[in-house]
Amino acid sequence: MITAIIILTLLGLSLGTLLGVAASCFKVEASPLETEIETMLPGSQCGQCGFPGCAPAAAALANGDADITLCPPGGHALALSLAAKLGVHADLSSMEEAIPMIARIRSELCIGCTKCFKRCPTDAILGSSRQIHAVISDACTGCKKCFEVCPTECIDMRPIPITLQNWHWPSPAVAA
Amino acid sequence: MSNVATRLFRIRGGVHPNENKQATAGSCIVDMPLPELLYIPLQQHIGAPAEPVVQRGMKVLKGQLLANSQGVISAPVHAPTSGIIRSIGKYPAPHPSGLPVLTVTLQADGEDRWIDLPAEQTSALNLDPEDIASRVAAAGIVGMGGATFPSAVKLNLRNRYKLHTLVINAAECEPYLTCDDQLMREQPEDIIEGVRLMMHAMQVSQAIIAIEANKPEALTVMRQAAQQFDSISVVTVPVRYPMGSEKHLVQTLTGKETPARALTADIGIVVHNVATANAVYQAIRHGKPLISRIVTISGGAIGKPANVRTLIGTPIARLIEFCGGFTGDPAFIIGGGPMMGQPLPQTGVPIVKGSSGILALTEAELARKTTMPCIRCGSCVKVCPCGLLPLEMASRARAGDLDGAVDFGLMDCIACGSCAYVCPSHIPLIQYFSYAKGALTEKQRMTHKQEEIRRLAEARKQRMDQLAREKRAALAKRKADMAAAKARENNADAAKQSRAGA
Numbered sequence: 001m002i003t004a005i006i007i008l009t010l011l012g013l014s015l016g017t018l019l020g021v022a023a024s025c026f027k028v029e030a031s032p033l034e035t036e037i038e039t040m041l042p043g044s045q046c047g048q049c050g051f052p053g054c055a056p057a058a059a060a061l062a063n064g065d066a067d068i069t070l071c072p073p074g075g076h077a078l079a080l081s082l083a084a085k086l087g088v089h090a091d092l093s094s095m096e097e098a099i100p101m102i103a104r105i106r107s108e109l110c111i112g113c114t115k116c117f118k119r120c121p122t123d124a125i126l127g128s129s130r131q132i133h134a135v136i137s138d139a140c141t142g143c144k145k146c147f148e149v150c151p152t153e154c155i156d157m158r159p160i161p162i163t164l165q166n167w168h169w170p171s172p173a174v175a176a
Numbered sequence: 177m178s179n180v181a182t183r184l185f186r187i188r189g190g191v192h193p194n195e196n197k198q199a200t201a202g203s204c205i206v207d208m209p210l211p212e213l214l215y216i217p218l219q220q221h222i223g224a225p226a227e228p229v230v231q232r233g234m235k236v237l238k239g240q241l242l243a244n245s246q247g248v249i250s251a252p253v254h255a256p257t258s259g260i261i262r263s264i265g266k267y268p269a270p271h272p273s274g275l276p277v278l279t280v281t282l283q284a285d286g287e288d289r290w291i292d293l294p295a296e297q298t299s300a301l302n303l304d305p306e307d308i309a310s311r312v313a314a315a316g317i318v319g320m321g322g323a324t325f326p327s328a329v330k331l332n333l334r335n336r337y338k339l340h341t342l343v344i345n346a347a348e349c350e351p352y353l354t355c356d357d358q359l360m361r362e363q364p365e366d367i368i369e370g371v372r373l374m375m376h377a378m379q380v381s382q383a384i385i386a387i388e389a390n391k392p393e394a395l396t397v398m399r400q401a402a403q404q405f406d407s408i409s410v411v412t413v414p415v416r417y418p419m420g421s422e423k424h425l426v427q428t429l430t431g432k433e434t435p436a437r438a439l440t441a442d443i444g445i446v447v448h449n450v451a452t453a454n455a456v457y458q459a460i461r462h463g464k465p466l467i468s469r470i471v472t473i474s475g476g477a478i479g480k481p482a483n484v485r486t487l488i489g490t491p492i493a494r495l496i497e498f499c500g501g502f503t504g505d506p507a508f509i510i511g512g513g514p515m516m517g518q519p520l521p522q523t524g525v526p527i528v529k530g531s532s533g534i535l536a537l538t539e540a541e542l543a544r545k546t547t548m549p550c551i552r553c554g555s556c557v558k559v560c561p562c563g564l565l566p567l568e569m570a571s572r573a574r575a576g577d578l579d580g581a582v583d584f585g586l587m588d589c590i591a592c593g594s595c596a597y598v599c600p601s602h603i604p605l606i607q608y609f610s611y612a613k614g615a616l617t618e619k620q621r622m623t624h625k626q627e628e629i630r631r632l633a634e635a636r637k638q639r640m641d642q643l644a645r646e647k648r649a650a651l652a653k654r655k656a657d658m659a660a661a662k663a664r665e666n667n668a669d670a671a672k673q674s675r676a677g678a
Contacts, residue, residue: 042626044630075622076622077623123636141629162273162275164275167271168610168613168617169607169610171574
């Protein structure tokens with residue numbers, strides 16, 4: 001009885017030590033590429049790419065399981081820098097259709113329920129209980145989280161309005 | 177008059193487009209009658225738009241402040257005449273996009289009554305330089321050559337750079353335009369006075385007024401007016417486009433080249449337009465804000481081309497009517513000169529502080545030709561005043577390789593249009609560069625937005641974590657409190673029991 005206890009204890013201790021040593025010797029580092037990509041992504045964990053957050057999306061990108069055009073809030077700029085980072089060809093043709101959208105609250109329908117601004121991952125909605133809410137368009141990523149929870153459907157998703165500040169000439173190659 | 181800068185230096189490149197100035201050169205400036213409605217955009221300058229201080233229905237006097245400047249790089253806007261504010265809302269901007277901009281609509285009452293103007297300031301040169309700059313800022317003066325950069329900011333450059341020379345740009349190298357020429361012929365003393373004020377504000381010891389050789393009358397009268405001042409010299413510069421580009425003008429006059437993407441202030445020189453000098457004089461001497469300007473209305477499709485003194489906010493259609501309307505079929509209406517000006521989508525848009533010309537060109541003047549492939553003849557390289565390779569930049573911009581275009585010096589391109597002017601294949605080079613510059617700015621804006629959003633998301637996460645921690649801590653505290661209370665109760669019970677037992 002006592003021998004059995006001693007043998008089992010020794011066995012447990014030695015195997016445990018072996019595992020501990022192996023864990024530190026053969027440690028698998030998290031891919032540095034993954035962390036680098038994660039820092040490039042917006043980090044708002046909006047989920048528009050279909051992944052649960054920016055870290056899983058970065059992992060998928062690093063493994064080549066996801067397309068560089070996956071991130072709508074990142075837009076063309078992000079897709080191009082991802083292409084450069086991953087050394088892949090930037091095919092933005094599928095992105096042309098996905099115009100970046102932002103949310104807008106129709107004030108006549110807003111009841112001030114505060115549901116949307118609690119959900120907003122970037123604090124882009126302003127408001128308080130029973131006050132009309134408003135969207136700060138510069139901070140909106142268009143993740144639609146507010147759009148989904150609004151009980152009165154007062155939130156519209158619309159393309160970023162073109163103003164004198166962000167208008168620019170189209171390419172003559174496209175115009176021709 | 178001193179003899180500084182008697183020697184001129186050659187710049188590279190440049191072209192000699194048809195001047196076409198004869199239609200308006202030498203004809204006196206005519207005053208545009210008061211239009212019924214004026215549309216005054218609140219952004220007529222580079223920088224932040226002005227913030228309105230008037231409301232609809234308010235009565236305003238000529239020269240009264242309509243909108244205040246916002247931030248460091250901005251300019252206020254004043255009422256060009258007395259009348260009633262009819263609306264403050266969106267109105268098409270004099271901009272190729274035709275997009276709306278916040279605009280004050282003023283209905284003139286016909287009285288044209290000024291605000292109480294201060295007494296004439298005859299000893300302005302005793303004023304503090306800082307004071308002159310702030311008065312220039314309050315008068316809403318911006319660069320009137322077309323760049324519309326707030327002038328006071330440029331006057332204050334002396335705080336950051338060691339300045340020695342003021343260059344007054346009166347080259348007027350754009351074809352058709354004669355508004356600066358005519359202003360010099362009619363108001364040389366005012367301009368010289370303005371130049372002296374600017375020299376004082378910038379604390380520089382010399383000023384050079386540079387005029388192209390094709391304006392002999394202006395040269396004569398300006399020389400006469402400047403004669404009694406040793407520190408001001410009037411210099412004849414050769415006729416070559418783009419002589420009026422500030423960096424090239426400075427190089428012609430001093431032989432010094434401004435470093436890439438730097439300011440002329442880096443080499444101690446600041447360039448102001450000649451019309452700006454006049455506006456500074458009007459503001460300091462008479463206390464009048466910038467509410468009118470001289471505009472060249474010309475082009476083959478204009479009945480009676482003229483230089484018109486008009487109020488800011490006058491619709492272009494009214495000006496064209498005043499100048500005899502359209503005679504031919506205007507193929508293109510341009511704001512500015514034909515080389516660097518921008519097409520205007522409609523004639524309802526108003527004259528703004530930076531409008532130097534309105535040109536209605538006929539199809540014959542435009543001489544539009546079909547674009548052909550680049551034959552790599554190198555004509556554009558020969559004429560580029562900045563020493564760039566326009567053909568290489570354009571081919572990259574065309575393929576969407578913006579960074580490649582930047583590597584070839586896109587950011588040093590001044591968009592003068594010399595390359596497109598000489599291109600035998602009629603390639604729209606400037607259009608490619610405009611597109612590439614715009615797309616790059618857009619990209620930068622998106623990257624900046626990404627960074628900001630990232631910061632916001634992280635801040636929110638931290639805040640949420642903090643809240644959760646606090647909640648947990650509060651819960652733990654409540655639990656501990658409750659446990660302590662219970663323990664006390666138990667203790668008390670036990671004590672009672674033990675007392676009872678005893």
